[in-house]
Amino acid sequence: MKKRCSIIRNALLILLLLGRLSASSQISSLHNLMPVPRELKTEGTHFGIPQNFRISVTGSPDPRLYTEASRFIRRLGERTGIFLDKQGWVSRQDNDPSAPLLIKVTRPGRLKLYEDETYSVDVKEQQIIIVAPTDLGAIHGMETLLQLLSTDEEGYYFPGVSIKDGPRFAWRGLLLDVALHFMPVEVIKRTLDGMAAVKLNVLHLHLCNDQGFRVESKVFPQLQLRASDGLYYSQEDIREIIRYAGQRGIRVVPEFVVPAHTTAILTAFPELASVKRKYTLQRLFGVFDPVLDPTNEKVYVFLDKLFTEMAHLFPDAYFHIGGDENTGKDWESNPKIRAYMKARGMKNTMDLQTAFNKRILPILQKNGKTMMGWDEILQPGLPKNIVIESWRGKEAFYSSLKKGYRAILSNGYYIDLIQPASFHYLNDPAPDSVTLSPEEISRILGGEATMWSEMVTPETVDSRIWPRTAAIAERLWSPREIKDTDDMYRRLDIISLQLEALGLRHESFKPEMMRRLANGYDTKALEVLVSVIEPLKIYERNQGDTMYSVFSPFTKIADLATPDPPLPRIFRREVDLFLKDPGPGAEKSITEQLLIWKDNHAHFMETVRSSPELQEAVSLSENLSRLAAAGLAAMEMIHNKKKANGEWLAEQLAITAGASEQGGRCELQVVNPIEKLIKAAAGDNGQ
Numbered sequence: 001m002k003k004r005c006s007i008i009r010n011a012l013l014i015l016l017l018l019g020r021l022s023a024s025s026q027i028s029s030l031h032n033l034m035p036v037p038r039e040l041k042t043e044g045t046h047f048g049i050p051q052n053f054r055i056s057v058t059g060s061p062d063p064r065l066y067t068e069a070s071r072f073i074r075r076l077g078e079r080t081g082i083f084l085d086k087q088g089w090v091s092r093q094d095n096d097p098s099a100p101l102l103i104k105v106t107r108p109g110r111l112k113l114y115e116d117e118t119y120s121v122d123v124k125e126q127q128i129i130i131v132a133p134t135d136l137g138a139i140h141g142m143e144t145l146l147q148l149l150s151t152d153e154e155g156y157y158f159p160g161v162s163i164k165d166g167p168r169f170a171w172r173g174l175l176l177d178v179a180l181h182f183m184p185v186e187v188i189k190r191t192l193d194g195m196a197a198v199k200l201n202v203l204h205l206h207l208c209n210d211q212g213f214r215v216e217s218k219v220f221p222q223l224q225l226r227a228s229d230g231l232y233y234s235q236e237d238i239r240e241i242i243r244y245a246g247q248r249g250i251r252v253v254p255e256f257v258v259p260a261h262t263t264a265i266l267t268a269f270p271e272l273a274s275v276k277r278k279y280t281l282q283r284l285f286g287v288f289d290p291v292l293d294p295t296n297e298k299v300y301v302f303l304d305k306l307f308t309e310m311a312h313l314f315p316d317a318y319f320h321i322g323g324d325e326n327t328g329k330d331w332e333s334n335p336k337i338r339a340y341m342k343a344r345g346m347k348n349t350m351d352l353q354t355a356f357n358k359r360i361l362p363i364l365q366k367n368g369k370t371m372m373g374w375d376e377i378l379q380p381g382l383p384k385n386i387v388i389e390s391w392r393g394k395e396a397f398y399s400s401l402k403k404g405y406r407a408i409l410s411n412g413y414y415i416d417l418i419q420p421a422s423f424h425y426l427n428d429p430a431p432d433s434v435t436l437s438p439e440e441i442s443r444i445l446g447g448e449a450t451m452w453s454e455m456v457t458p459e460t461v462d463s464r465i466w467p468r469t470a471a472i473a474e475r476l477w478s479p480r481e482i483k484d485t486d487d488m489y490r491r492l493d494i495i496s497l498q499l500e501a502l503g504l505r506h507e508s509f510k511p512e513m514m515r516r517l518a519n520g521y522d523t524k525a526l527e528v529l530v531s532v533i534e535p536l537k538i539y540e541r542n543q544g545d546t547m548y549s550v551f552s553p554f555t556k557i558a559d560l561a562t563p564d565p566p567l568p569r570i571f572r573r574e575v576d577l578f579l580k581d582p583g584p585g586a587e588k589s590i591t592e593q594l595l596i597w598k599d600n601h602a603h604f605m606e607t608v609r610s611s612p613e614l615q616e617a618v619s620l621s622e623n624l625s626r627l628a629a630a631g632l633a634a635m636e637m638i639h640n641k642k643k644a645n646g647e648w649l650a651e652q653l654a655i656t657a658g659a660s661e662q663g664g665r666c667e668l669q670v671v672n673p674i675e676k677l678i679k680a681a682a683g684d685n686g687q
Contacts, residue, residue, distance in 0.1 A: 016067040016352045026212045031487070033147050034470055034495045035477035037200055043160030045125045046150075047100075049080060054087050056099035060220050061135035062108035063245050066090045068097060069103065079149060079462035079501065080156045099568070100163075101128045103141075109134030112252050112317060113445065118166035123147055123158045136249040140165070140199050147498065169429065171408055171446030172476040173202035173253070174469060179209035179264075180285060181550070183451040187461060189244055193502045194466055196248035198473035198495070202450055204256045204320065206293035210263035210282035211550055215254075219309045220268070220302075227264040238313055241570050253372070254314045257322025258303065259292040259356055263336055272299050274330040274337060283549040285454040289329045294356040304363050311367035318365050318387065323373035326353055340344060352377040361386070378405070387445065397429075401440040409447040415464055416452045418537040420564040421471040421492060422485040424449070428475060429463035435517055447476050455541060457554045466506040467496035479551070488572075491538070506562070514559045519608055519611040527604035528596060529561055529621050531567045535668040541665045557617045558665040563620065575673035579680050582638065590677075596671075620663035622671075627659040631674040634681040642681075649682040 053076070069090040073236045077084040087094070109115055117138035120380055122129045130141040144165065148158050157410055174195055176183065192203060213227040216234045232242070241251045258265075262466045266272060268281040273279065274293040282288060290298050311319060328349030337352070346352050364371045372387040375396035382452045388407045390397035391414075400407040412427030429444050430436060449472045453464050462471045471488055493528070500507050512524040514530070533560040535541055542548050570594060576585040604621040608614045630652045637644055644652075656675045659668055 027546050032491050032494045034491045035474035035480045037163045037165035041162045045160035047123050047158040049156050054099045055083050055090050055101045056096045057103045058095050059105040060107050061105040065135035068139050077204055079153030086113040103138050104131045105135050105138050106133045109136035111246055114170045116668050121163040139249050143197055169177050169476045172200045173204050173448035174200055175204040175448050175450040177206040177453040178214050179206055181367045181457055183458055185237050187458045188241055190503045192245050194499050194504050198470045199477050200473050202639040204253045208256055209261045212286055213264040218306050222268040224261040226268040228252050249314050251318050253318045255320035262292055263290045274334050286326045288584035289327050291330050292434050295337050300359055307363050311369055315368055318370040318372050320372040323377040350379055354381050361376050400442045406443045406445050408445050409452045410435050413449045415449050418535050418563040421468040425488050460559050466504050468494050470495050519605050525600055525607050528600045531631055532670050533561045534669055535561050536665050572673040594628045594631045597624050602623035616664040623659040626655050627674050630655045634677040637681040638668050645683045652678045
């Protein structure tokens with residue numbers, strides 16, 4: 001047991017060394033900001049945090065700034081353990097210009113697109129000054145200041161810096177789907193806390209789908225009574241979410257998807273359907289045929305009343321109608337609808353959907369809303385004052401810009417697809433490789449990370465959103481030239497801890513779920529395996545002999561495994577460095593890590609004996625052990641400068657091929673670097 005604990009400590013040491021997570025270095029702390037600011041200059045001094053730390057505010061901010069300044073003091077106290085609560089609550093009476101932290105704001109910020117979010121932070125030895133045209137910028141400045149918090153042998157301090165900052169794009173969003181799996185209010189609130197920390201400013205709530213309608217309607221109470229499974233937000237809940245978001249400078253944009261993905265609506269109002277059938281809430285996930293009947297005038301009466309009610313509930317100027325994934329099959333199977341299309345010269349169902357969208361547009365406009373939709377709505381005939389959200393590919397995104405539409409990019413930011421942070425980070429709405437005119441670039445509103453909830457529950461959703469969404473936040477905020485993925489990962493590891501301190505559960509859910517899966521307190525062998533696996537990417541997890549439904553268990557090893565785990569990334573990097581420049585230190589740490597993985601299988605099987613649910617992961621564990629043994633053999637050959645023969649190489653590559661197979665709907669993430677070691681032992685330098 002002592003040996004295993006020592007090995008695990010060694011693995012953590014590798015993480016700490018390669019991730020450079022030490023906060024003791026002032027140079028490191030100056031470069032831990034995420035997003036990276038527009039300008040940063042060091043001042044060669046620092047501000048030590050005094051016991052009498054106070055905040056003063058001058059100018060004319062929105063009252064929310066006083067609340068956020070008060071929260072800043074409490075968060076700073078929690079981070080440092082220093083009793084900073086003597087001021088109590090920051091108020092308008094706190095306006096002494098000599099206070100340790102002085103915030104200067106010109107006017108109240110408005111929660112609208114293109115509001116000024118710029119700010120500056122100057123940290124001197126005697127005082128910190130944040131200056132911003134609006135309190136929204138000042139709130140961003142306080143988040144930056146908290147990220148600057150550093151330590152040395154004398155305690156906590158803020159390093160001397162001068163920062164001038166502002167966003168690259170005005171729309172920096174996160175879509176949170178609460179329809180496929182319902183997310184309680186507390187999940188939304190902690191998500192908003194994380195968004196504010198990394199300067200995201202739009203929460204896009206996907207509120208209805210085939211699986212449920214999630215908002216109370218006082219006009220149509222049948223929606224929550226018959227189409228929600230009892231899981232919905234009261235209108236007071238929505239107002240509280242909007243208030244909480246607005247307090248942090250975040251807008252809330254609702255999405256009520258029509259005409260497809262409307263099984264829930266049709267469960268409550270089957271008379272609005274294109275095909276007469278019995279409608280019940282959809283329990284599976286995917287694309288289904290039920291769709292509203294665009295030839296039925298009752299549909300538009302219903303949507304007029306519903307959208308008017310929801311437009312008054314959600315104050316933001318933008319209203320998302322979805323418009324995606326209409327199969328058209330129910331329209332094509334209805335003779336009345338086919339006749340309607342023929343009489344109007346419509347060539348296909350997309351023509352009919354465009355006509356439907358044109359009927360929706362005046363409903364939103366009379367309620368002061370700008371219509372948004374997914375890129376399927378980009379069809380001839382729609383006016384240019386709508387917004388296109390591109391999800392199927394970049395072509396639709398750039399096409400919409402060239403045609404005169406404003407657009408938001410979500411393609412490449414689908415965080416539910418388990419792709420690495422580096423993939424999202426390098427996905428730029430306006431890359432060097434695409435030629436756009438200044439006018440076309442000006443029509444790029446920004447982007448949105450998209451968290452669809454087929455494969456998550458309130459317990460696991462944080463682990464899919466964070467910390468990778470912080471990398472997307474930086475891409476949407478920071479200058480385009482900031483794109484060093486190694487440095488992004490270094491800072492992401494640090495920000496992840498800070499997000500956890502806000503109450504996000506992307507890390508803390510793991511020990512609880514591990515104990516449950518292991519059916520006991522000894523989870524060490526499970527920890528070792530989980531640290532090197534990912535759930536299947538894209539939509540592969542929901543394929544095969546077991547199809548997931550709304551009520552499936554999401555408490556398995558694929559739910560415990562998280563996207564882009566740090567240890568495989570660090571191991572890959574160390575192997576690459578070792579193969580370029582072999583040295584005893586790297587050789588030792590790689591060998592020790594391989595020993596951990598080789599020896600873990602026997603301990604994992606002990607865990608499986610008390611937890612049959614883990615049986616599905618046995619092949620993963622066994623493959624990891626074999627893979628590590630092959631890596632150790634390769635390391636020994638490299639050390640002894642002994643070239644492997646072709647027969648040995650073929651045997652080892654067969655092991656790596658086997659280790660690439662999924663188990664428990666997860667995949668090992670260390671196959672590639674170990675394969676490089678094996679190939680290097682055979683003399684091809686790991687290529």
